[in-house]
Amino acid sequence: MKTSRPVAASLAVAGYIVMIVPILFVVATAFTGGRSLRFPPEGFSLRWFEAAFAYSPFVSALVSSLELALLATLLALAIGVPVTLAIHRGRLPGKGIVEGLFLSPLIVPELVVGLALYQQLIIGLRLDNFPVLLIGHTVLMLPYAVRVTGASLALADPSVEEAARGLGASPIRAFFSVTLPLLRPGIFSAGLLSFVTSFNNVPLSLLLQSREFRTLPVTMLDYVQQSYDPMVAATSTIILAGTVVVAVIAERTVGFARIFGGINR
Amino acid sequence: MLSRRTGLLALPGLALLLVGFLIPSVAMLFAPPGVSPLDIFARLGSMLTDPYDLAIIGRTVGLGLIVTVVSIVLGFPIAYLLARSTSRWAGVLLALAIFPLLLSNVVRTFGWLVLLGSNGAVGQLLVGLGIVEKAPQLLYTELAIVLGLTQLFLPLAVISCYSAVAQVDPGLDDAARGLGAGRTRTFWGIVVPLSAPGMVVAATLVFAGSVTAYTTPYLLGGSSQRMLSTQLFSYSSVSIDWAAASATAIIMTVLVFAVSGLSAVVGRRGATS
Numbered sequence: 001m002k003t004s005r006p007v008a009a010s011l012a013v014a015g016y017i018v019m020i021v022p023i024l025f026v027v028a029t030a031f032t033g034g035r036s037l038r039f040p041p042e043g044f045s046l047r048w049f050e051a052a053f054a055y056s057p058f059v060s061a062l063v064s065s066l067e068l069a070l071l072a073t074l075l076a077l078a079i080g081v082p083v084t085l086a087i088h089r090g091r092l093p094g095k096g097i098v099e100g101l102f103l104s105p106l107i108v109p110e111l112v113v114g115l116a117l118y119q120q121l122i123i124g125l126r127l128d129n130f131p132v133l134l135i136g137h138t139v140l141m142l143p144y145a146v147r148v149t150g151a152s153l154a155l156a157d158p159s160v161e162e163a164a165r166g167l168g169a170s171p172i173r174a175f176f177s178v179t180l181p182l183l184r185p186g187i188f189s190a191g192l193l194s195f196v197t198s199f200n201n202v203p204l205s206l207l208l209q210s211r212e213f214r215t216l217p218v219t220m221l222d223y224v225q226q227s228y229d230p231m232v233a234a235t236s237t238i239i240l241a242g243t244v245v246v247a248v249i250a251e252r253t254v255g256f257a258r259i260f261g262g263i264n265r
Numbered sequence: 266m267l268s269r270r271t272g273l274l275a276l277p278g279l280a281l282l283l284v285g286f287l288i289p290s291v292a293m294l295f296a297p298p299g300v301s302p303l304d305i306f307a308r309l310g311s312m313l314t315d316p317y318d319l320a321i322i323g324r325t326v327g328l329g330l331i332v333t334v335v336s337i338v339l340g341f342p343i344a345y346l347l348a349r350s351t352s353r354w355a356g357v358l359l360a361l362a363i364f365p366l367l368l369s370n371v372v373r374t375f376g377w378l379v380l381l382g383s384n385g386a387v388g389q390l391l392v393g394l395g396i397v398e399k400a401p402q403l404l405y406t407e408l409a410i411v412l413g414l415t416q417l418f419l420p421l422a423v424i425s426c427y428s429a430v431a432q433v434d435p436g437l438d439d440a441a442r443g444l445g446a447g448r449t450r451t452f453w454g455i456v457v458p459l460s461a462p463g464m465v466v467a468a469t470l471v472f473a474g475s476v477t478a479y480t481t482p483y484l485l486g487g488s489s490q491r492m493l494s495t496q497l498f499s500y501s502s503v504s505i506d507w508a509a510a511s512a513t514a515i516i517m518t519v520l521v522f523a524v525s526g527l528s529a530v531v532g533r534r535g536a537t538s
Contacts, residue, residue: 004448005346005448005452007342008342008345008346008452009342009346011338011339011342011343012339012342012343012346014339015339015340015342015343015362015419015423016343016358016361016362018339018412018415018416018419019361019362019365019416019419019420020361020365021376021380022373022375022376022377022379022380022416023365023368023372023373023376024376025376025379025380025386026372026375026376026379029379036384037378037379037382037384037385038384039379039380039384039385039386039389040386079277079278079281080278082274082275082277082278083274083275083277083278083279085271085274086271086272086273086274086275087275089271090270090271090272090273090274090275091271091272092272092275098275098279101279101282101287102278102282104286105282105286107473107521107522107525108286108290108518108521109477109494109514109517109518109521110477110479111477111479111494111497111498111514111517112290112293112477112497112514112517112518113286113290115293115497115501115510115514116286116289116290116292116293116294116514117285117289118501119289119293119297119298119501119507119510120288120289120292120293121285121289123298124292124298135281135284135285136285138281138285139281139282139285139286142278142281142282146278171270196367199369200367200368200369200370200371202370202371202479202480203479203494206479206498206502207498207501207502217369217370217371217480220371220375221371221480221483221484224371224375224378224484228382232375233375233379236369236371236372236375239368239369239372240368240372243364243367243368243369244364246367247360247364247367251360256360256363256364257356257359257360257363260363260366260367
């Protein structure tokens with residue numbers, strides 16, 4: 001880009017350095033042949049990737065994270081999409097309040113939600129960790145399901161559904177053959193957003209974990225606190241690669257900036 | 266489809282919201298197990314007067330404000346240049362600014378451990394350039410927390426500012442320029458005031474994120490630079506002091522709600538004036 005605005009351009013470059021450079025250093029350190037996070041890396045090797053794949057706490061935590069993110073996403077969509085329909089197509093008293101209520105988990109600090117669920121449901125009601133973790137993640141994903149699918153439903157013309165009903169389709173058939181296809185991009189976007197958010201979550205997973213069920217980010221956080229070797233860099237690089245795949249899928253389907261930035265280009 | 270029965274579809278969601286969010290949150294803030302609301306208010310009172318606790322609140326708010334200002338100062342130029350650019354690279358650069366939002370906070374923060382650690386690149390660079398003799402302590406400082414939080418929330422600032430700048434008609438820039446205003450005057454007189462609502466949204470998101478973030482203060486601040494979030498965790502998981510945990514949670518929630526409320530008021534006033 002032409003830099004006819006030197007001040008703005010320098011600030012922008014500084015911004016990109018802060019956002020991107022630390023990530024590049026993680027990748028560089030992951031391929032070191034040495035035993036420390038020293039820079040520059042000593043030689044090139046894949047030993048830390050091998051170490052990460054052989055370290056069973058990371059592998060089982062990865063499986064747990066994927067499992068939890070998938071379940072929470074499906075649950076949030078199964079519960080959130082009907083809520084969207086109720087808000088946009090149903091006769092609900094106080095629609096604005098109901099919608100605000102479903103977006104409210106976004107405003108309350110996640111640590112506060114985590115503490116509340118830990119104290120009231122795990123300590124108070126003696127529920128198991130996993131169901132509470134699933135409830136917590138699902139509640140946190142509901143705003144995405146309601147808002148993102150709501151945006152595509154608001155664009156869809158209700159008269160199309162009424163036409164289907166007028167032609168004799170049952171409400172359920174009208175939903176599955178007319179409304180659902182219109183919602184598909186919104187549901188897909190909400191799903192991707194929820195999955196990534198749940199997979200990366202730390203505050204809830206940290207407070208609601210059990211010995212048997214820990215997610216990958218929390219396990220990595222603990223590991224970094226105890227030992228300081230490049231295995232976490234290798235694991236981070238694997239997560240980075242997975243995240244790039246998700247971003248590419250998003251770009252090819254609905255448009256990356258639209259899903260994650262809420263920007264219509 | 267517009268029927269009372271369709272409205273019933275919200276019921277499972279409302280039930281989940283009540284059981285998994287609203288009831289536990291209210292119960293935790295005012296009546297944890299074995300603790301009376303009076304204990305919490307007493308604890309809240311002592312936190313707001315005790316110098317140690319006040320220092321933590323002050324650090325949380327202070328660093329939050331610094332991160333907010335830095336994020337706007339760095340994020341607005343990115344948004345402005347990208348929104349006004351006709352280059353085909355602008356899309357790629359925008360994606361590059363949004364991408365970090367998808368990446369785990371742990372991964373992003375770990376990068377600063379690599380950069381700022383005792384054998385890290387920044388310390389070595391400073392020594393190599395002859396600026397300092399011995400690599401300075403960079404980790405576990407407030408600077409490290411500011412850098413980490415800025416990295417975390419800068420993408421949010423870019424997105425909010427971008428949407429705002431993109432809505433300002435470039436024709437207005439041209440008109441101002443045509444009437445003889447310089448580039449700098451056009452920027453400060455047209456672009457900045459018209460995209461101010463987006464900046465308010467950006468500042469709110471960054472501040473709320475900064476005062477509640479856990480991973481970054483935990484990894485980069487350590488035990489020497491406590492913030493509200495790390496205190497909240499240690500009250501609820503290490504020392505199990507429910508009254509202190511609830512009091513800390515109340516302070517944190519009030520901070521976030523106050524800033525969101527303030528920004529809503531400012532935004533509304535901006536819209537009507």
